[in-house]
Amino acid sequence: MESVxxxxxxxxxxxxxxxxxxxxxxxxxxxxxxxxxxxxxxxxAISEIDPLRTEAQITVExxxxxxxxxxxxxxxxxxxxxxxxxTIASDMVLYLFGTPGxxxxxxxxxxxxxxxxxxxxxxxxxxxxxxxxxxxxxxxLDVPFVVAxxxxxxxxxxxPREVREALRVPANTPVVLCDARRKSHVQETLVLLVEGAxxxxxxxxxx
Amino acid sequence: MTLEPRPPEPGPSPRVVRPYVLTQGRTKAPESxxxxxxxxxxxxxxxxxxxxxxxxxxxxxxxxxxxxxVAEVAARMTLPLGVARVLVGDLVAVGALAVxxxxxxxxxxxxxxxxxxDGIRAL
Numbered sequence: 053m054e055s056v057x058x059x060x061x062x063x064x065x066x067x068x069x070x071x072x073x074x075x076x077x078x079x080x081x082x083x084x085x086x087x088x089x090x091x092x093x094x095x096x097a098i099s100e101i102d103p104l105r106t107e108a109q110i111t112v113e114x115x116x117x118x119x120x121x122x123x124x125x126x127x128x129x130x131x132x133x134x135x136x137x138x139t140i141a142s143d144m145v146l147y148l149f150g151t152p153g154x155x156x157x158x159x160x161x162x163x164x165x166x167x168x169x170x171x172x173x174x175x176x177x178x179x180x181x182x183x184x185x186x187x188x189x190x191x192x193l194d195v196p197f198v199v200a201x202x203x204x205x206x207x208x209x210x211x212p213r214e215v216r217e218a219l220r221v222p223a224n225t226p227v228v229l230c231d232a233r234r235k236s237h238v239q240e241t242l243v244l245l246v247e248g249a250x251x252x253x254x255x256x257x258x259x
Numbered sequence: 260m261t262l263e264p265r266p267p268e269p270g271p272s273p274r275v276v277r278p279y280v281l282t283q284g285r286t287k288a289p290e291s292x293x294x295x296x297x298x299x300x301x302x303x304x305x306x307x308x309x310x311x312x313x314x315x316x317x318x319x320x321x322x323x324x325x326x327x328x329v330a331e332v333a334a335r336m337t338l339p340l341g342v343a344r345v346l347v348g349d350l351v352a353v354g355a356l357a358v359x360x361x362x363x364x365x366x367x368x369x370x371x372x373x374x375x376x377d378g379i380r381a382l
Contacts, residue, residue, distance in 0.1 A: 074359065075298030075299075075300050075326040075357075075359035076298060076326060077361060077362075077365055077371060078296040078297070078298055078328060078361050078365075079296075079365060079366065079371070079375055080295075080296045080366070098382065104330070104331060104334035104335070105334055106295070106330045106331075106333045106334045106340055107333070107339050107340065108339060108340040108341060109339040109340075109341060130339075133295075133330075135295075135330055135334075137328070137331070138378075138379075138382065140374070140375055140378030140379070141374065141378060144371070144374060144375065144378065145296075145298075145328075146375065146378075146379070147295070147296045147328060147330070149295065149296075149330070163294075163295065164295065166294060167294060167296070167361070167363055167365065167366055168366055169366045169372070169375075170366075235382075239379060239380075239382055242379050243376065243379055243380060246372060246375055246376045246379060247376060249366070249367070249372055250369065250372040250373060250376060252367070253367045253368065253369045253372055254369055256367065257369050
């Protein structure tokens with residue numbers, strides 16, 4: 053199977069050694085929050101490409117007692133994640149990955165969070181509780197995150213201080229207002245996140 | 260990847276097979292699972308692929324003439340992530356693609372974060 057193509061490549065004298073320069077360093081930020089809180093809008097406001105959707109087909113296993121004995125049911129379902137890309141330099145790319153709308157697919161969150169700089173938790177202050185799982189997740193993972201209260205219709209309904217008190221996030225976690233449609237707001241939110249990650253990295257490096 | 264000879268196809272046609280048929284039922288890439296942001300790049304031009312290479316393989320190699328993330332390969336191919344990973348793994352095995360999985364420490368590297376911060380500020 054493998055040899056057919058390899059042989060062909062060799063026959064044609066193609067040099068299979070890397071011809072392109074090394075791939076850019078890929079950095080990653082997770083954009084989390086409740087359903088319809090504006091994650092894709094946030095990503096799209098700053099991404100150089102229209103947000104793309106990647107889907108994972110997963111198997112949800114459940115033990116059924118409603119069937120003949122204890123039968124393990126396997127149900128296929130699809131988890132969708134929207135993401136965007138920002139080329140920082142010729143050798144550095146930043147990806148923004150939105151979490152799946154459904155909180156229950158935690159293993160997909162693990163996949164998204166692995167190797168990430170940290171997270172942005174988007175909050176709809178009218179449905180504050182929707183962001184609790186995301187806040188809990190990043191706290192438990194001990195990665196930097198920023199809480200960004202999405203200004204629906206450009207109007208702040210709560211002061212960030214109130215949101216901070218309600219969420220009881222650590223003092224070093226920024227809580228900001230952010231119109232997810234506005235690039236400058238999204239940019240500032242990402243700056244806060246990376247600043248936090250940098251401070252943490254510097255502390256670890258003993259500088 | 261199917262490299263057995265197959266009848267020539269008259270140009271692009273809508274996909275009529277279930278995605279995992281493309282991977283012959285395999286759900287795991289041969290290498291350790293590539294991260295979503297892992298960079299895939301072609302080591303050969305699509306014209307150098309065997310005639311028997313599948314249309315999907317050809318399109319992936321075309322797509323990755325510039326380094327492209329695994330997530331983007333899946334999205335642009337409209338394939339589930341798992342299928343895209345398997346197909347990419349197959350093309351790596353035959354030397355048509357390379358995958359740079361990156362360093363696990365990149366996200367906590369001071370120099371990289373400083374550059375990223377400057378880059379975001381300059382957007």
